[in-house]
Amino acid sequence: MPELPEVEAVVKGLQKNVIGKKIVSLKAKRPKIIVGDAEQDLGKIRNVLRRGKYIILEANAFIIIHLRMTGKLLLVDRKIKERKYVRAVFLFDDDKKLLFDDVRAFGRIVIKQDYQEYLPIQKLGPEPLFKNFNFDYFAKKIENRKAPIKNILLDQTVIAGLGNIYTNEILHRAQIDPRKSANKLKKKQLQTLISETKNVMKEAITAGGTTISDFRDLSGKSGGFQKKLEVYQKEFCVCGEKITRIKQAGRSTFFCAKCQK
DNA sequence: TTAATTACCTGAGAGC
DNA sequence: TGCTCTCAGGTAATTA
Numbered sequence: 001m002p003e004l005p006e007v008e009a010v011v012k013g014l015q016k017n018v019i020g021k022k023i024v025s026l027k028a029k030r031p032k033i034i035v036g037d038a039e040q041d042l043g044k045i046r047n048v049l050r051r052g053k054y055i056i057l058e059a060n061a062f063i064i065i066h067l068r069m070t071g072k073l074l075l076v077d078r079k080i081k082e083r084k085y086v087r088a089v090f091l092f093d094d095d096k097k098l099l100f101d102d103v104r105a106f107g108r109i110v111i112k113q114d115y116q117e118y119l120p121i122q123k124l125g126p127e128p129l130f131k132n133f134n135f136d137y138f139a140k141k142i143e144n145r146k147a148p149i150k151n152i153l154l155d156q157t158v159i160a161g162l163g164n165i166y167t168n169e170i171l172h173r174a175q176i177d178p179r180k181s182a183n184k185l186k187k188k189q190l191q192t193l194i195s196e197t198k199n200v201m202k203e204a205i206t207a208g209g210t211t212i213s214d215f216r217d218l219s220g221k222s223g224g225f226q227k228k229l230e231v232y233q234k235e236f237c238v239c240g241e242k243i244t245r246i247k248q249a250g251r252s253t254f255f256c257a258k259c260q261k
Numbered sequence: 262t263t264a265a266t267t268a269c270c271t272g273a274g275a276g277c
Numbered sequence: 278t279g280c281t282c283t284c285a286g287g288t289a290a291t292t293a
Contacts, residue, residue, distance in 0.1 A: 001285085001286060001287080002287095003287095053287080066287080066288085067287095068286085068287055068288075069285080069286055069287065070285095070286095104285090104286090106286085106287070106288085107287095108288095120288080120289085154287085156287085156288080163286080163287070164285095164286060164287085212285095249286095250286070250287095251285085251286055251287090252284090252285080252286085
């Protein structure tokens, strides 16, 4: 499931391989996958950006892609036969095509004249690795939030790009109980949480993301961060304690009741 | 305003 | 073998 580091790996691949290519056509293979006018002359891809978990292709219009759960972008030869989970196809003016492959069909492609007019992007919080994600910002943002800190970290309007895997890992490294109300965190815990968020993101980006079952980069390669996971889908903590598994915000939370307070 | 729940999706695996 | 049920989770919409 692509979170910020996985999306970053895809964006780097796109920057290297599709900038300068002209989009001849963009076709959806099933309804509702593409939102906006895909019939217009999209022209050449001038740049590829990332904001949170959104991939943004800058051409004559902005093509905003969200991979959601199982989405993948694969750059292949035009003659390659597409498997049944390909939901949309970008044809280029050379011998390549870009496949939007998504088993669960949750992913979306949105076309806008300006990506900044797209409301979900407007509402995104700061990037975790930017300077504006800092103690002052975060403390103010959560001062009245009673929801569990895990849920707050998943809130894209508070911080952009975190998903279930990394929030589990970040809270374990920061030794914070995921059930703890956000406004009950002590100053020191908040500082640790911010620095571990940045550390985990940096390490995961360097490793090319995390592959649990689906994630692949542009060339179909897996990430490497899954080897560094300490709690997500684990039986035991490094301290020897059995990992506790609960449900929060409809998702599985893994934590060590001994290390995380 | 905030928090919690549900719909959207389909493959994998468990249980019968 | 084949059926049903549950689970995986990011986001938007809905409800409390």
